[in-house]
Amino acid sequence: MNTEKMMMKKDWVETRLETACEIHDNLRTPVNAKERSVRIKGKSKSELYPYYGATGQVGFIDDYLTDGEYVLVGEDGAPFYDFAKNTAYMISGKAWVNNHAHILCSHFSNKFLLHYLNQFDFHGYISGTTRLKLTQKSLRKIPTKIAPLPEQRAIVAKIERLFGELDNGIAHLKAAREKLETYRQSVLKTAFDGKLLSSEQLKACRRETDYQPAGDLLKKINPKAVSSESKTRADWVDVNYKEVVDKVSISNRKIKQKKYLPQGKYPVIDQGLSLIGGYTDNQEKLVKCELPVIVFGDHTKVVKFISFQFVSGADGTKILQPKKFISPKYIAYITRVLVSKIEDKGYARHYQHIEKQYFPLPPLPEQRAIVSAIESRFAACDKLSRYIDEALERSQAMRQSILKKAFDGELLSEAELRECRKQPDWEPAEKLLRRIRESKPPEPVNRKK
Amino acid sequence: MNTEQSIVSKVWNFCNVLKDDGVGYGDYLEQLTYLIFLKMADEVSKPPYNRKINIPKGFGWASLQNKKGAALDEHYAKTLRELAKAPGILGQIFTKSQNKIQDPAKLSRVVNMVDKEEWAMMGADTKGAIYEGLLEKNAEDTKSGAGQYFTPRALIRAMVECVRPRPKKTLSDPACGTGGFFLAAYDYIVRNNQLDSAQKRFLKNKTFHGNEIVANTRRLALMNMFLHNIGEIDGDALISSADSLVSDQGRRFNYVLTNPPFGSKSSMTFTNDEGKSGKEDLTYNRQDFWATTSNKQLNFLQHIRTLLKPGGEAAVVLPDNVLFEGGAGETVRKELLKTTELHTILRLPTGIFYSQGVKANVLFFDNKPASKEPWTKEVWIYDYRTNIHHTLKAKPLRFDDLKDFVARYKPANRNARKQTWSEKNPEGRWRKYAYAEILERDKTNLDIIWLRDKSLADLDNLPDPEVLAGEIIEDMESGLESFKQVLHQLA
Numbered sequence: 001m002n003t004e005k006m007m008m009k010k011d012w013v014e015t016r017l018e019t020a021c022e023i024h025d026n027l028r029t030p031v032n033a034k035e036r037s038v039r040i041k042g043k044s045k046s047e048l049y050p051y052y053g054a055t056g057q058v059g060f061i062d063d064y065l066t067d068g069e070y071v072l073v074g075e076d077g078a079p080f081y082d083f084a085k086n087t088a089y090m091i092s093g094k095a096w097v098n099n100h101a102h103i104l105c106s107h108f109s110n111k112f113l114l115h116y117l118n119q120f121d122f123h124g125y126i127s128g129t130t131r132l133k134l135t136q137k138s139l140r141k142i143p144t145k146i147a148p149l150p151e152q153r154a155i156v157a158k159i160e161r162l163f164g165e166l167d168n169g170i171a172h173l174k175a176a177r178e179k180l181e182t183y184r185q186s187v188l189k190t191a192f193d194g195k196l197l198s199s200e201q202l203k204a205c206r207r208e209t210d211y212q213p214a215g216d217l218l219k220k221i222n223p224k225a226v227s228s229e230s231k232t233r234a235d236w237v238d239v240n241y242k243e244v245v246d247k248v249s250i251s252n253r254k255i256k257q258k259k260y261l262p263q264g265k266y267p268v269i270d271q272g273l274s275l276i277g278g279y280t281d282n283q284e285k286l287v288k289c290e291l292p293v294i295v296f297g298d299h300t301k302v303v304k305f306i307s308f309q310f311v312s313g314a315d316g317t318k319i320l321q322p323k324k325f326i327s328p329k330y331i332a333y334i335t336r337v338l339v340s341k342i343e344d345k346g347y348a349r350h351y352q353h354i355e356k357q358y359f360p361l362p363p364l365p366e367q368r369a370i371v372s373a374i375e376s377r378f379a380a381c382d383k384l385s386r387y388i389d390e391a392l393e394r395s396q397a398m399r400q401s402i403l404k405k406a407f408d409g410e411l412l413s414e415a416e417l418r419e420c421r422k423q424p425d426w427e428p429a430e431k432l433l434r435r436i437r438e439s440k441p442p443e444p445v446n447r448k449k
Numbered sequence: 450m451n452t453e454q455s456i457v458s459k460v461w462n463f464c465n466v467l468k469d470d471g472v473g474y475g476d477y478l479e480q481l482t483y484l485i486f487l488k489m490a491d492e493v494s495k496p497p498y499n500r501k502i503n504i505p506k507g508f509g510w511a512s513l514q515n516k517k518g519a520a521l522d523e524h525y526a527k528t529l530r531e532l533a534k535a536p537g538i539l540g541q542i543f544t545k546s547q548n549k550i551q552d553p554a555k556l557s558r559v560v561n562m563v564d565k566e567e568w569a570m571m572g573a574d575t576k577g578a579i580y581e582g583l584l585e586k587n588a589e590d591t592k593s594g595a596g597q598y599f600t601p602r603a604l605i606r607a608m609v610e611c612v613r614p615r616p617k618k619t620l621s622d623p624a625c626g627t628g629g630f631f632l633a634a635y636d637y638i639v640r641n642n643q644l645d646s647a648q649k650r651f652l653k654n655k656t657f658h659g660n661e662i663v664a665n666t667r668r669l670a671l672m673n674m675f676l677h678n679i680g681e682i683d684g685d686a687l688i689s690s691a692d693s694l695v696s697d698q699g700r701r702f703n704y705v706l707t708n709p710p711f712g713s714k715s716s717m718t719f720t721n722d723e724g725k726s727g728k729e730d731l732t733y734n735r736q737d738f739w740a741t742t743s744n745k746q747l748n749f750l751q752h753i754r755t756l757l758k759p760g761g762e763a764a765v766v767l768p769d770n771v772l773f774e775g776g777a778g779e780t781v782r783k784e785l786l787k788t789t790e791l792h793t794i795l796r797l798p799t800g801i802f803y804s805q806g807v808k809a810n811v812l813f814f815d816n817k818p819a820s821k822e823p824w825t826k827e828v829w830i831y832d833y834r835t836n837i838h839h840t841l842k843a844k845p846l847r848f849d850d851l852k853d854f855v856a857r858y859k860p861a862n863r864n865a866r867k868q869t870w871s872e873k874n875p876e877g878r879w880r881k882y883a884y885a886e887i888l889e890r891d892k893t894n895l896d897i898i899w900l901r902d903k904s905l906a907d908l909d910n911l912p913d914p915e916v917l918a919g920e921i922i923e924d925m926e927s928g929l930e931s932f933k934q935v936l937h938q939l940a
Contacts, residue, residue: 046885157741158938160776160777161741161742161776162935162939164742164774164775165742165776165931165934166931166932167774167776168744169928169929169931169932169935171770172924172927172931173924173925173928173929175924176921176924176925179917179920179921180921182911182917183914183917183918183921186911186917187914189911190913190914384921388925391928391929391932395932401939402935405939411939
């Protein structure tokens with residue numbers, strides 16, 4: 001702590017909110033949604049004005065009650081205890097405010113007041129438990145900090161600059177997170193096209209004991225299968241999807257969604273997005289097949305790789321068993337690629353289109369190597385995705401941290417403070433306050449229209 | 450094969466010979482630049498030109514012609530060093546020059562190749578084609594990063610056709626890279642006007658002005674312009690090495706056409722006197738700007754506006770974040786709409802720049818005098834991004850692809866523009882938005898899209914995983930850099 005900073009806080013002063021700003025609650029009037037829609041019907045955009053509530057704009061109306069810059073703080077229904085959310089916001093120009101927000105106008109900087117309220121801890125000023133309420137009586141008592149005017153301006157500018165930088169960072173991280181999905185697709189496509197492995201990795205595959213050209217492998221997998229030489233590589237073949245998987249029958253073994261239990265012995269796997277849709281205790285319904293299998297959502301096109309015992313969901317759940325001598329995981333990834341190749345038919349069935357597709361089949365060691373290459377990259381993606389989520393969470397905390405520092409009087413650097421003191425309108429906040437007290441007429445009592 | 454084609458193929462073939470020797474396109478280009486320049490200086494010092502070129506004695510072309518082996522190598526290196534000290538364009542071209550051809554035998558072959566041709570006499574088209582061709586090839590080598598100095602020529606041409614520069618006016622590019630905008634503007638003015646001798650002189654010597662802080666790129670730009678007949682061999686350099694953003698140099702121009710660098714590196718790491726490394730924030734301190742920010746593109750936009758005369762016109766390539774970023778971004782957008790007439794935005798597709806995945810736009814605006822009322826009444830937007838797929842190799846951007854945009858832009862009479870979008874034709878790509886509509890948008894953002902994206906996962910045009918990984922890392926680095934900036938300010 002240095003003396004400069006202590007001095008700065010000496011130039012600040014704290015006072016009750018009712019002294020620091022004007023309260024214009026008498027300008028509020030509620031109009032319910034039904035009446036508003038009647039009033040705005042048929043009117044052009046230039047005849048409409050924003051209608052504001054506790055936390056922001058809630059609609060439009062055909063007239064205005066305020067015209068100017070104000071700070072609005074929710075009276076009820078505002079997230080007073082949630083540090084991540086704002087409780088105050090600014091409005092300007094012609095507007096109409098309902099009775100769920102207090103209307104404030106600072107004697108000093110409105111933006112300074114806005115940011116102050118958004119980092120203020122409202123505990124002790126809020127009444128009610130389910131519906132939190134900040135009455136005007138409590139609002140008036142809120143201890144409000146006032147700094148010399150140039151400092152208020154400088155602090156506001158710095159807060160906004162830092163918020164801008166933060167938003168910039170957040171936008172980039174979100175862009176990166178979105179691209180991860182595209183990256184996964186690109187990896188799968190590259191694998192499909194036989195371009196994922198390096199030449200060293202390919203050489204290693206060829207040295208494995210179970211290496212044989214895919215054409216020969218296919219004869220072992222399915223002697224009846226027809227295949228053609230693949231353009232991808234000399235020892236690959238192009239094969240029809242349905243020649244390498246068997247459909248597992250689940251008639252009489254399906255469980256309808258309404259019979260799912262929230263907990264139970266056996267998981268139910270269906271075509272929904274989550275891996276497990278629900279549970280059941282009914283042992284009879286377990287799918288009889290060798291694991292692992294691929295569960296395909298006929299309507300949703302979801303692809304799941306399942307290696308534990310389960311019960312099948314009903315509508316649209318297809319169970320596919322990869323044949324022997326083929327890597328089941330490889331087929332699962334191929335299925336995902338084929339899903340992106342076929343046309344989206346909305347809620348119609350998709351499997352009939354998947355099974356018509358051809359795909360290039362590599363020798364078995366290469367299948368394993370490709371799966372391994374895909375999974376290590378996907379693991380890296382997952383890690384990165386989690387890292388981004390954490391960083392985004394921490395950015396929220398950073399926002400609060402900026403505001404807190406600002407109002408602890410620690411945001412401006414020594415140089416920035418010196419600049420402030422050079423400004424012609426610099427004076428200790430106490431003097432500012434005294435002048436306001438002397439010139440202000442007594443505060444009008446809140447009168448409802 | 451005619452002479453031009455045979456020269457081009459000769460130059461190209463040698464490219465590959467040198468590539469095998471570890472001399473990349475960029476390095477080859479650099480050496481060619483020095484040698485051709487010296488040869489041309491030699492040619493114009495003789496009849497019929499008889500120009501007085503002040504090449505230091507003993508370092509002219511003749512001194513290179515008669516040497517071989519180690520002697521050539523040594524003399525060439527000395528020549529490069531000497532010429533770097535010369536005044537004018539000469540010094541600028543040879544600044545920080547280095548010989549990158551290690552094998553003197555190969556160096557000798559390049560010297561001979563250059564020696565055989567009469568460059569001064571060669572049409573500007575030919576020289577231009579050879580040089581630009583090499584620049585383009587150089588830019589394609591993505592690992593070298595040279596692509597960031599090269600704006601796709603089809604895009605440049607479209608921008609010039611919209612702005613329609615006129616003779617006897619000045620044009621600036623404060624981030625000129627290899628000078629593509631200058632060349633295109635030059636060609637446009639020559640093609641569309643019967644220039645008298647005063648206009649020709651103005652075009653050659655007084656029209657163009659640029660900035661490029663990277664010495665090698667500046668050299669390529671100067672040479673590029675020079676081969677195109679812009680500037681005099683012994684004249685002042687038309688391209689400054691100063692960082693345009695640092696301060697207002699005072700000059701004002703009729704036109705600004707530019708593509709400022711993408712990327713958001715906004716601080717430098719340096720080692721101070723005690724040998725400790727620290728980071729210095731490169732936030733430019735410009736009192737004449739509307740907002741202080743470390744966002745380079747926002748700063749360029751503000752700077753460009755200061756470069757314009759009243760009535761001056763600008764066309765600037767800028768990334769998406771300029772259109773939607775809050776804080777300083779919002780301030781800049783609001784002020785731009787008020788103080789200039791921001792009449793057109795062209796949304797560009799991905800896959801046309803050498804930095805894959807870049808989402809960029811062209812902003813067209815006219816500077817106006819001070820006024821109480823905002824100057825922008827409506828912004829016209831052409832969406833050439835949604836459902837458009839280009840790649841650098843398989844489906845590069847051609848001028849034909851932008852012909853519809855230029856036609857709709859109506860350069861000759863912007864008041865006669867008509868939307869192609871309507872309630873009945875929601876797939877129309879040309880649409881206007883009123884000033885009031887834009888003000889209502891969150892943060893006054895100009896990131897406006899109305900077309901439905903039909904190809905959220907266009908399998909055929911997916912970039913390679915490595916390319917995507919690179920972009921993801923860049924995004925993460927930018928994001929984390931921003932957070933670091935904030936933490937640094939809070940400490």
